Amino acid sequence: MDQSFLMMLSNLLHLHNYLDPTTSPILSSTTLSSSAADATSTSAAPLLFFTLASVLSYLASHPPTKKTPKPSSASPSSSSAAVKPPSEFSVAAFRALSTEHIWAMEAPLRDAQWRSLYGLSYPVFTTVVEKLKPYITQSQLSLPSDYAVAMVLSRLSHGLTLKTLASRYSLEPYLISKITNMVTRLLATKLYPEFIKIPVSRRRLVETTQGFQELTSLPNMCGAIDTTPVKLHKISPNTLNSSMYTSKYGFPSVLLQVVADHKKIFWDVCVKAPGGFDDATHFRDSLLYNRLISGDIIWDKAVTVRGQPVRPYIVGDWCFPMLSFLLTPFSYNRTGTPAQNAFDEGLMKGRKSVEEAIGLLKGRWKILQDMNVGLNHAPQTIVACCVLHNLCQIAREPEPEIWKEPEENGQPPRVMENEKSCCYYGESLRQVLADDLYQRLSSR
Incomplete structure (x- = not known):
């Protein structure tokens, strides 16, 4: 029943008790004088008539209606709130x-x-x-x-x-x-340890190297490495060494380094340096570099090419150091010998997987195009997006439009003292692979 109707009946009852004390449970009829009883009895009929008239008047002025209130121009805010559907994001x-x-x-x-x-x-x-x-x-x-x-x-x-x-x-x-x-x-x-893993098992190594060989014609390639600056929306001028966050493209950023397989799935992610750092410095400061240079990670799957054992290796552009486990192009503009140019072309086909992986990452998670999070939370946000990227690639989600990276340029980094033997072995390995590839291509 309508609350206002109940309130009206309650008020009428209180009024009746006030005017007709004989109905009050507090007072005993034996204490009332006969004159008072006569006076109240004469008031009962008008009060009853008044009560019935009020009830009939209320019913006539409040016909049954739908509970949804109609919008009123007098109170637009309240009416719009009443008829507004629930938010799509509630x-x-x-x-x-x-x-x-x-x-x-x-x-x-x-x-x-x-x-x-x-x-x-x-x-x-x-x-x-x-x-x-x-x-x-x-x-x-x-x-x-x-x-x-x-x-x-x-x-x-x-x-x-x-x-x-x-x-x-x-x-x-x-x-x-x-x-x-x-x-x-x-x-x-x-979720990082579950979805971003270095391929150390033989099954994964075989799958990855075979996948890259189909793309590049180069044997035992197990990954491609690249870096990309992730733009920060803004950086506080009070940030320590804030100028170091300015990338070579002129905007504030942090540097993301990833290694991807032939399916454009990341198997290593590192966000450790401001955007002003070069690729080689960032790589040498990463856990992956330290594990590889120290021999903590040794891939057992080796193949023999022209009498030389070739263990699995990753490839990068000329901004990375040449090492036994990281091969780079002979030149950035194809000015080498025919065998060297054939190797460079195959290597760049392998690198395309990591370039496209980064483009998909930024295309799918647009916050990485202009990060509006605090500097302290930027690394974990970037890594979280990389985990989600892998989930999407594993589930074979439709690939969005690829984010186009700026053209990269730079000079080959100098060789560190502790890298000289690795660099020499890498150069020798690269030449063996180049000669073998060129011979196979020429014999077709």
């Missing part, structure tokens, strides 16, 4: 879509919609949520785990600012920042 809307409506859709349409919102298909999204949910639950976050992950993915895939995301999801910016930092940290630490 918890309720997300719940309705992900738990009921999503399974009623055709899979291609469902996954296309999910990619447009969060950068990956619904099955891949649920995989991420299932792997992160135990850690998010431990944090006692006030939001559902899948909703928090979806919110962070929308920021990473569209490059949204805290202010935009806070307005869209009706949350405070500080809470958006807290959730973003938590989810990216979990991706960069808990």
Whole structure:
């Protein structure tokens, strides 16, 4: 029953008790004088008539209507709030879509919609949520785990600012920042060992080297290395050595180094230096370099080329040092011998996999095109995007438009004292591979 109607009846009852004390449970009828009883009895009939008239008047002026209020020009804010549908990004809307409506859709349409919102298909999204949910639950976050992950993915895939995301999801910016930092940290630490691995098992080595040989005609190549500056939206002038973050292209950045296989899947990621560092310096400061130069990583799969054993190696451009485990081109403009030029062409075909992997990374996770996160959280955000990139590549997600990197130029780095023997062996190995490749191509 309508609350206002109940309130009116209650008021009438109090008025009746006030005017007719004989109905009050507090007073005994034996204490009333006969004159008072006569006076109150004469007032009962008018009061009853008044009560019935009020009830009939109320019913006549309040016919049954739908509960949805009509918009009123007098109070636009309240009326619009009453008829406004729930936000597309509210918890309720997300719940309705992900738990009921999503399974009623055709899979291609469902996954296309999910990619447009969060950068990956619904099955891949649920995989991420299932792997992160135990850690998010431990944090006692006030939001559902899948909703928090979806919110962070929308920021990473569209490059949204805290202010935009806070307005869209009706949350405070500080809470958006807290959730973003938590989810990216979990991706960069808990999921990294599972999805970014150096190929040390023989099965993976065979698969990777055979894949590269089909692309390049060069034997035992197991990876391609490259670096890319990840642009920072801004950097505080109070940052220590802030000028070191200015890349060779003129914008503030941090340097990302990756090694990719023939499927454009990263098997090593390093974010350790400001954008002003050169590729060789960044590489020499990485854990991968130290493990390779010290012999901590030794790939057992060796093949014999012209009587020389060739262990698995990675390839890079002329900005990296020539080493026994890292081969670079003879020249950057194909000015070598026919055999050397054939090797350089094959090497660059291998490097194309890592170049395209970086282009897909920045094309899929647009926050890397202009990072609007704090400098302290930039490395973990970049690594988190690399983990998500691998998830998408493993699941064979449709590849987005590739982000075009600026043309790279530079001079070959000088050889360090501790690298001279590795450099000499690498040069010898490179020439053997070049001669063998040229002979095979010439005999076709």
